[in-house]
Amino acid sequence: MAGNSDPLTPRAKLAVTAGKAVAAASRAAGRGSGSVIGGRVALKLDPDLLARLAQNLDVVLVSATNGKTTTTRLIAEALRAAGEVVSNALGANMPAGITSALAGGSEAKFGVIEVDEKYLAGVARDTDPKCIALLNLSRDQLDRAAETRMLAENWREGLAGSKAVVVANCDDPLVVWAASSSPNVIWVAAGQMWKDDAWSCPSCGGVMQRPGDDWFCGECGFRRPTPTWALSGDHVLDPHGSAWPIHLQLPGRANKANAASSAAVAAVFGVPPQVALERMYQVQAVAGRYDVVQFEGRDLRLLLAKNPAGWLETFSLIDPPPTPVILSVNARGADGTDTSWLWDVDYTRLTGHPIFVIGDRKLDLAVRLEVANQHFQVCDNLDQAVQMAPPGRIEVIANYTAFQDLRRRVGN
Known part of the structure; x- marks a missing residue:
């Protein structure tokens, strides 16, 4: 198998070892999995x-x-x-x-x-x-x-x-x-x-x-x-x-x-x-997507939607009205800083759902929902949105970094 018939060169082995050490240090410092910084260090030492x-x-x-x-x-x-x-x-x-x-x-x-x-x-x-x-x-x-x-x-x-x-x-x-x-x-x-x-x-x-x-x-x-x-x-x-x-x-x-x-x-x-x-069939959730988590005594289903195509598919998944829906949008580096794509999403598909809006760009999203004639409330954070939401399971839809923020908050 790999690594046996054609062992890595000494330089490659050093690069792997150094990368793993840096990744472990990053994890220990609470900065995520460390895989990216570890890989960067390894590739610097051996570009091949x-x-x-x-x-x-x-x-x-x-x-x-x-x-x-x-x-x-x-x-x-x-x-x-x-x-x-x-x-x-x-x-x-x-x-x-x-x-x-x-x-x-x-x-x-x-x-x-x-x-x-x-x-x-x-x-x-x-x-x-x-x-x-x-x-x-x-x-x-x-x-x-x-x-x-x-x-x-x-x-x-x-x-x-x-x-x-x-x-x-x-x-x-x-x-x-x-x-x-x-x-x-x-x-x-x-x-x-x-x-x-x-x-x-x-x-x-x-x-x-x-x-x-x-x-x-x-x-x-x-x-x-x-x-x-x-x-x-x-x-x-x-x-x-x-x-x-x-x-x-x-x-x-x-x-x-x-x-x-x-x-x-x-x-x-x-x-x-x-x-x-x-x-x-063994796959239940993928990096937290589709997970149902308990938070503040409520069931929240976490759904990731990063762009118009993703939002369209996600709207087809959610439970019918009047299931409450929390929407969270950020525009950080990993999301793309341009939120004009919000205008490409058909938010009229949420008609009948109580909607709660959070995230760094909640006001951009609020303007878009206003134009789509949706009833919504802007909230300071997830905790407030969950408290305001009517009973029942809550569907939470977020773009990339907003999704990571949510997972950290709910301990997922």
């Missing part, structure tokens, strides 16, 4: 460390704007049927965090790695993946990733001629355009609820036609490929036309789509759909 750590692993890369952390977790569970897995399960998805994760898995057979969209091409170069899963591309962190098509182009150039099997969502035109440069693509019909980033053709700029679930460009002929795997209700259809039931503890259509893509990836490594899907 990521490639060295990956060389004896069968690597799967997972990238997308939405769903990559959950899908990484589902694929990791499925592949454990075939061998030991190392994964960056907590979502540290840039090179430093990925290096840190792989440094902890010397006996692993598989590396299942979530990768930030901007770093996919570089990480693919370093890790020589056997499989790459591409789920979706949508607007996110507008100050950092200005245009989804630029990301798609970055993927397309970075994956051109790649030896990896690319498992790609054929319902997202941007993903299809990005994946089409690869010689070996498995298309999955995973669906696409949010369509506002794909009205113009990524290939020629023409207007996309969208009859039913199909799509094509009327000008250049770029069109939806025929899938060999598909999500169909509560089942995954495999290339032979067999329907396999999806039983997940994770809620919602988006997670069924993640499971369909994960089953297609598992099959690349010889894990049959039935085995893969049964193993996915």
Whole structure:
């Protein structure tokens, strides 16, 4: 297994040891998991460390704007049927965090790695993946990733001629355009609820036609490929036309789509759909997402929604009115500092819910809700919102750093 047949160089071993020591010191100081700072130190000492750590692993890369952390977790569970897995399960998805994760898995057979969209091409170069899963591309962190098509182009150039099997969502035109440069693509019909980033053709700029679930460009002929795997209700259809039931503890259509893509990836490594899907049932929550926690005598369900596509999927999960809903939005570095995306979210879907607004940018959100004719109250913090909320389980929806703040407050 890894680390045995091709041991790390002395320099690489030193880098791993130093990185782990720095990570441990960071944890001891209460500054989080330490994986990012540990990885940075290790890569400074050996810039080729990521490639060295990956060389004896069968690597799967997972990238997308939405769903990559959950899908990484589902694929990791499925592949454990075939061998030991190392994964960056907590979502540290840039090179430093990925290096840190792989440094902890010397006996692993598989590396299942979530990768930030901007770093996919570089990480693919370093890790020589056997499989790459591409789920979706949508607007996110507008100050950092200005245009989804630029990301798609970055993927397309970075994956051109790649030896990896690319498992790609054929319902997202941007993903299809990005994946089409690869010689070996498995298309999955995973669906696409949010369509506002794909009205113009990524290939020629023409207007996309969208009859039913199909799509094509009327000008250049770029069109939806025929899938060999598909999500169909509560089942995954495999290339032979067999329907396999999806039983997940994770809620919602988006997670069924993640499971369909994960089953297609598992099959690349010889894990049959039935085995893969049964193993996915073990996943109850992913880095706190979907957890139901007790706080101030109430049940709170914690839901993460980072961008318009994520908010749209999350609204479809919540219990019907009059379930109270707490919304929390920050705009720190990790969220993106531009909150104009709030205007792309259809908050009329919350009509009938008592809404409570918290977070650094609660006033931005309040203006947006006012325009959407929603009834809401602005609160100072989670404690006050919970006290004011009417009885029953509370749905709490937050973007990235707001979600981390909530987890710390509720002790999750």
